[in-house]
Amino acid sequence: xxxxxxxxxxxxESVAADLDEMAFDRLREAVADGLTVRPTDDRELxxxxxxxxxxxxxxxxxxxxxxxx
Numbered sequence: 001x002x003x004x005x006x007x008x009x010x011x012x013e014s015v016a017a018d019l020d021e022m023a024f025d026r027l028r029e030a031v032a033d034g035l036t037v038r039p040t041d042d043r044e045l046x047x048x049x050x051x052x053x054x055x056x057x058x059x060x061x062x063x064x065x066x067x068x069x
Contacts, residue, residue, distance in 0.1 A: 003063030004062075005060070005063050009059050009060060012055060016049055016052045016053065019048055023045040023046060026045065027039070030042070
């Protein structure tokens, strides 16, 4: 993405990837600890991830790139 918001979108995508890693780590730790329910902090990380996805989509629309899947 090369529009006005391209750099910001790239940064947000990087943060989203970091959140994915953190959430996966929490799940892996929970399994290793024998937990059978999803950790609360994993749920919260996924909420943050979805918020970043929404922000990224809005910035792409502002740049005229439209949504991407």
